[in-house]
Amino acid sequence: MSRLAQAILVLVVTAYPFAVYFGIQYLSLGYLLALLLAVAGLRLLLIFQGKAEGSAGGRISAGALAAILAVLAATSWLRGNSEGLLWYPVLCNLLMLGVFAHSLYFQSQTVIERLARVREPELPSSGVAYTRRVTQVWCGFFVLNGGLAAATALRGDLEMWTLYNGLVSYLLMGLLLAGEWLVRSRVRRDSATS
Template sequence: MRRAYALPSVKIISTVLMLAWPFVIWFGLEVNGLRWLLPLMMVLLLTRIAMTPRHSGPMRSVMLVAALAGLTLCLLSYLFNRHEWLLFYPVAVNCVMLLVFGGSLWTTMPLVERLARLREPDLPPAAVCYTRRVTQVWCLFFIVNGSAALWTALHGDLRLWTLWNGALSYMLMGLLMTVEWVVRCQVRKREQQ
């Protein structure tokens, strides 16, 4: 019985820490804590890898590849005793997301359409076209966001890196989701008329 309660809490803690990666890195580096920071991040990433089989669909691959990329960056930081490797994790995540979303555009069913069909299996043709366009918009977002993340990592200003990767990029992602939801509601209204 205990195990049933332990897994969701580990999953929640792991997810929160992954979302807070920029702040955890910033804090760790501000207090010169690379020695405690790297083991903590490696355990967190190994936990994510261990939890991957519990997920299904395309997000399973995203979680696995992103966690492996993060683990690789932690190992490089440890081997070369350089924290800069850790700053490239958001770049890696954006690259993985771009590959998954962009790669799905070359299949018969883009990722956003697959997700939409979970709720509505019989999508009308207009909705299929719409989901393809939304997938393309997300690809553009990952290109822009990943480029900004790369620039902040190369620029070397830890506060700027933390601000972009820990706050602004999430705000832009939320804004994109909100705008897409509003547009989707308008498209549905037009279809029903």
């Protein structure tokens, strides 16, 4: 599959809250669920054919997210309502928490350390310690973000759910990324001068 098709697929998955909101508002539930099942199925097909980008661990996580989407869409289809769809962001955060926490406690390198070693294969011990701390921060983020996503799902207010999961959570993630980049730049500058 072309990079353009893969990019479109990523965009659809990223825009999930808006797709659900507008799908519920302007499409029949059956059409929305069929679309979501098609997206999940296409993503799983790409992963199983080995055409998805990324590391093996990344493809497994992407496959798990696609499977979660398929299960939630199928469950909503069987139940005849869209309530299950609201839990996708919660389960995404739980999955990411599991991936990051597993790397923190059960693997020799954390997720963040592996990413850092792509640019800097000979990462010093201070860098390893820093990446462990950043992994812990991301674990905290996934707990907080998942909890807030769950609160919006439990509340059942579709507008609030869409606003938080489609905008606010991405803004928070962007702030965390930007803050980490600033801290990392300062840490590197300080270690270079000492």
